Amino acid sequence: MSWSGWGDPAKARELPEQVRALLRDLLGVRAPETPAVRLEEVRLAPSALGDHVPAALEAVVGAGNVLTSHEARVRRTRGKSTPDLLRMRAGDGSDAPDAVVLPGSHDEVAELLRVCAAERVAVVPFGGGTSVVGGLVATRAGFAGVIALDLGRMNRLLGVDTESMLAMFEPGVRAPEAERLLAAHGLTLGHFPQSFEYATLGGFAAARSSGQASAGYGRFDDMVAGLTVATPAGPLDLGRAPKSASGPDLRQLVLGSEGAFGVITALRLRVRRVPAERFYEGWRFASFAAGSAAMRALAQRGPLPTVLRLSDETETMIGLAKPDAIGGSGSGSGCLMIAGFEGEGAAARRAEAAGVLAGAGGEPLGAEPGESWAHGRYSAPYLRDSLLAAGATVETLETAGFWSNLPRLYDAVRLALLGALGSPLVMCHISHVYETGASLYFTVVTPQHGDPVEQWESAKTAVNTAIVAAGGAISHHHGVGRDHRDAYAEEIGPVGVEILRAVKSRLDPAGILNPGVLVP
């Protein structure tokens, strides 16, 4: 993983000339004056931990599993939001951990938490490092230092129960490795978020991830049947049945807790058979409203596709501006929908859905747009790196709401972005649908002016305020982190905040777990 960008540097994408022209002529983007620094140029403070604490940590996890090198620290600094990347490109390593610690078991995690509480060392659980909401930056005030608790060594499939269709995993397994391990049993999680190539199962659970096939396979939180968690107060082992009336569902308190209550050390996940059939296809609708009504019909009356996403007019136009897409599907007018069908009965569901979509005014575009989307589904973050280098800030943000409130949310976010950034390019899609509502996912492109981090953060603050005021959830699947913490407090209200604080202070009385993240 690139330390200052996304993914494998070998997969970095050059911007097509058509996109360069668009950036230059339409948005006024100019190349930045200062090039990005090299890894060894990133400015880090000396490790604050001295010798005593690393030795105590090494006594828990063994020699070689406490890293304090420049590169190890840089590579666990922040996540992958655009401000994160901009700061790294500028050589700002001020949020780096003092050490990286790699435990090998639940017991080692528990013992590390004991040592860190005693030494007042803050602990940032670190999976794939793909947070885009500031979920990996601890508040240093009041602590002797900060460690990144890297779960990378806890990367085993612990067992498969095909009768119950459950798989037991350690938290540090990356998604592609999880799929590879499950494929040997003919199984899949079906969880394919944008972060798929790097994110870990523990991270998916801690941040309530949702994948591109959520309509068919569910969100990641739907897949979690059981969890083991190491907390400073002791172990928590939850999930004896799919669902129960055994009081509040405490699993749902760990899911989305973003490392602030404990460290997930094992997961019991619902799995499915690898699908034999698979069809992805495109549809065009006259407007975002018409396409959205068609999605709602599928979500409420069925048949629900496995993948269902709808780009608004702007995203459709920009998407079709890609050289190899032009001419493929007629004009770029209207709104492009991708519908994917997997598993048993996929052909029948596809045929039935086609009737619903055509009846709702959709024009079938055939398999090409679907296959093209599926092929390029993980490439957008690579494109961001090229755009940043070209002098454009590009970032994504998202929300969710009930169907009747989506138009208000859509307008509120766009207005906030236009107000804060002048005339940015704002694109949107719906990619997660439910019977009662859906997500809205925005991509923003704007020329960099002044300090691009400050420029973006003021826009982000305006959007957060707008989302909360318009009755939306502050995040559908990115999470809360630091970037949404204040808006999240507004969303759940003062009593909701008190609940979080009560749980936090009981499970983590020293407050060492991810301080500054999630809990307002």
Add this chain to the structure above:
Amino acid sequence: MSWSGWGDPAKARELPEQVRALLRDLLGVRAPETPAVRLEEVRLAPSALGDHVPAALEAVVGAGNVLTSHEARVRRTRGKSTPDLLRMRAGDGSDAPDAVVLPGSHDEVAELLRVCAAERVAVVPFGGGTSVVGGLVATRAGFAGVIALDLGRMNRLLGVDTESMLAMFEPGVRAPEAERLLAAHGLTLGHFPQSFEYATLGGFAAARSSGQASAGYGRFDDMVAGLTVATPAGPLDLGRAPKSASGPDLRQLVLGSEGAFGVITALRLRVRRVPAERFYEGWRFASFAAGSAAMRALAQRGPLPTVLRLSDETETMIGLAKPDAIGGSGSGSGCLMIAGFEGEGAAARRAEAAGVLAGAGGEPLGAEPGESWAHGRYSAPYLRDSLLAAGATVETLETAGFWSNLPRLYDAVRLALLGALGSPLVMCHISHVYETGASLYFTVVTPQHGDPVEQWESAKTAVNTAIVAAGGAISHHHGVGRDHRDAYAEEIGPVGVEILRAVKSRLDPAGILNPGVLVP
């Protein structure tokens, strides 16, 4: 609702002579020596509240909405478990509230909580009064008295959002009234638990109810998109989207909280269109294991019926012993499955499911057993009253687990009952299925010996211990109440208990809300 039994006394059922003979000859049941008391004979302590507190409560809810009559207190005493009924039949009113208070709004509930905290009066939220786990009995120690907070006046449909397929309700609406109000819009909740005729929407949410059509419509917790809660710490308003990554799902902390954290004052519920098509039918399998494997196939690979239940050999035999069922479906051997299909595409799903069931060894029995089950679905609790009067203790209990663990759970519960009760009649069915597991629902009939309450409670303790030891959830849909509290503590472990206590003490610092219920 009968004060000492179930439901409308006019619907009380006489036992068929065949059942009387079975009880007498097979189980040795003898009629009890003492007949049940009349309502006015129930022994109540004088109200502990004096004049001052009722006056303060009346100042909040208005004249006529604070009841202290003998009948009002008796009718809010305990719930509808068999020990509850046995105690009432014996005239034991020791758990009666000192007063019944009927608020008319969220603000009145909030103000009542303030008054009760100041006066140290325990508050038992009361919906339909159908708890079967001791969820309506407060611990008196340390309190000046106990009130039943009856939500019966908060019984309005507040609005319908057909675009989002959501309906907003007050908590005191009973299920049949909710269905009547929704039917005017062509909508339904599809929630039909055994308690349907009396239970309220707020109670369903507070206790995580699950209805007989849960395979098709989901559990009640699946239907709750939003909640408003009055807590002593202030109001909580949750649910801006179907799902989100806005931290832990705090709705799931209120669901199942059984009145211990706050009082639900409004619900936003997902609704569906009233189904146009509906088919219920019967199937016979050679064994519980074979039928259960067939259910699992439908739950994991589809198509999932709307209703799916399977009786074990004993329940099948006893069920078929009913006079009007004999001869209807051949012999009573094997295990009876009921499969119901509702809504769009019901006929096609039924046909497809028939292929799966036949392939799994099922013998189709046609519509008669399905329609017969649907017709009699709410009558079992009435039968219990007749059995109690005849001298048989009859009670139900339930658990849930992952598929691979169900045989162990099944054996563990049966062994515990046989060990505690000698040779009771133990029947079981599976009535709620998920991809990864299912519920087990047991009905026990045993002749009364000595004090029937003590007799049952020792059996119940043995079963609770057995369920926890066998890795099951202490309840699939009855809840925790007082009767499962200790076993629940074992299930969630000491850290889970600390979470509940932390939330409880932050939201309800005076501990007035349903003390003794849920929180260990």
